[in-house]
């Protein structure tokens with residue numbers, strides 16, 4: 001499977017607010033991530049959440065040697081000691097790269113409507129994909145809503161699945177076949193365990209589900225190396 005590339009599907013189950021990639025002065029304080037007027041999940045948002053899911057999955061399963069990650073990845077602290085050798089490296093450094101000079105083994109793209117859906121939405125629902133939400137600012141000490149301090153968030157609504165892609169970077173081929181299969185499985189596990197997406201503070205926003213429908217039949221095979229490793233390292 002050299003150069004493996006998988007399409008992922010993102011189902012946003014609530015409104016989406018990813019922070020400011022677009023500004024619309026006077027109308028929104030913050031606005032959902034947009035791609036030419038339509039909701040989109042930027043690569044940086046997807047990577048951030050998937051990485052966190054993977055970290056939690058690996059840290060919660062310390063019994064398995066294959067799941068060991070360096071302190072830098074475990075603590076999510078660039079100053080902590082981490083992997084430095086391109087030829088070795090923990091699973092998270094192999095997949096996402098690390099500040100120690102390890103290049104990322106996978107490229108993760110953001111999620112967008114497919115072209116057909118996007119043109120239909122632009123033609124038929126222009127403007128309806130955004131919704132404004134007004135809230136009161138909360139007083140820092142009293143923890144109470146402040147009167148006359150309304151602010152507005154822009155949230156984007158999704159009408160259909162968004163689609164993105166993960167692909168193996170060419171230099172990841174220096175890894176052994178076992179490691180490559182393990183890394184891909186681990187990445188798929190992390191995607192499937194990611195259930196929220198969006199800016200912090202957008203309570204109730206960005207509930208989501210990732211899936212790999214094109215690989216439906218091969219999914220078990222993709223996940224196998226990860227669960228095999230867990231079984232070998234786990235309590236018998």
Ligand SMILES: [Zn+2]
Pocket residue numbers: 069070073082083089090091092093094098
């Ligand atoms: Zn590492």
